[in-house]
Amino acid sequence: GAVVSQHPSWVICKSGTSVKIECRSLDFQATTMFWYRQFPKQSLMLMATSNEGSKATYEQGVEKDKFLINHASLTLSTLTVTSAHPEDSSFYICSARISGDRFYSNQPQHFGDGTRLSIL
Amino acid sequence: LAKTTQPISMDSYEGQEVNITCSHNNIATNDYITWYQQFPSQGPRFIIQGYKTKVTNEVASLFIPADRKSSTLSLPRVSLSDTAVYYCLVGPSNAGGTSYGKLTFGQGTILTVHP
Numbered sequence: 001g002a003v004v005s006q007h008p009s010w011v012i013c014k015s016g017t018s019v020k021i022e023c024r025s026l027d028f029q030a031t032t033m034f035w036y037r038q039f040p041k042q043s044l045m046l047m048a049t050s051n052e053g054s055k056a057t058y059e060q061g062v063e064k065d066k067f068l069i070n071h072a073s074l075t076l077s078t079l080t081v082t083s084a085h086p087e088d089s090s091f092y093i094c095s096a097r098i099s100g101d102r103f104y105s106n107q108p109q110h111f112g113d114g115t116r117l118s119i120l
Numbered sequence: 121l122a123k124t125t126q127p128i129s130m131d132s133y134e135g136q137e138v139n140i141t142c143s144h145n146n147i148a149t150n151d152y153i154t155w156y157q158q159f160p161s162q163g164p165r166f167i168i169q170g171y172k173t174k175v176t177n178e179v180a181s182l183f184i185p186a187d188r189k190s191s192t193l194s195l196p197r198v199s200l201s202d203t204a205v206y207y208c209l210v211g212p213s214n215a216g217g218t219s220y221g222k223l224t225f226g227q228g229t230i231l232t233v234h235p
Contacts, residue, residue, distance in 0.1 A: 002166075004163075006163070034222060034223075036225075043207070043225045043226060043227050043228055044164070044207075044225040045225070046222060046223070046224065046225075049222050091161070093163045093164075094163075095163070095164075108152075108154050108166050108169050109154075109166075109223060110166060111156075111163030111164045111165070111166075112163050113162050113163045114161065114162060114163045116161065
């Protein structure tokens, strides 16, 4: 149980292109999903928190107009990298927490297998 | 969010027990301790979670002392396939708001298992 699917797993595109990445919770509902970015040999860096039915909350230094997040349902969040440039090349990972009481805090995050984005 | 400190790397041999300790001195009352495993080019995989004392599942044990300022992940009889990065995380804090449940990843521990 608690499977998170991320699509695509790998994408190569030209500079200036916009790229959409999907994150789906397959067997549970997720009020909250998270988007991370990971550079080679570094740890995961949280980019934003995606909340179903409301605007995403971005971490300091992350451009919200550059990284558009939509969480339209309890099982799907999307990250769109707009007008991507080579410096946006990275490994993007999403995670989801099983929906529950907001104050019941021990639900772990379940992660997708990531999307390797390469901008030429 | 509570900060965690782990050894950067560890080496072990097949069949040995591996213990990875994580320090989290400013853990909050509502925080849980969660460990993840990550292989190259994959997302982190949940290993185990605990609040206090000892938790055991089919793959690992987690030991948490009474003051909860540290925790130890124990992997019994490791194999080559256990070579990975292991992350200790503390949270999610019951902070409410729009970023409820967010976690901050530290650098993790690179575990290398040798034949």
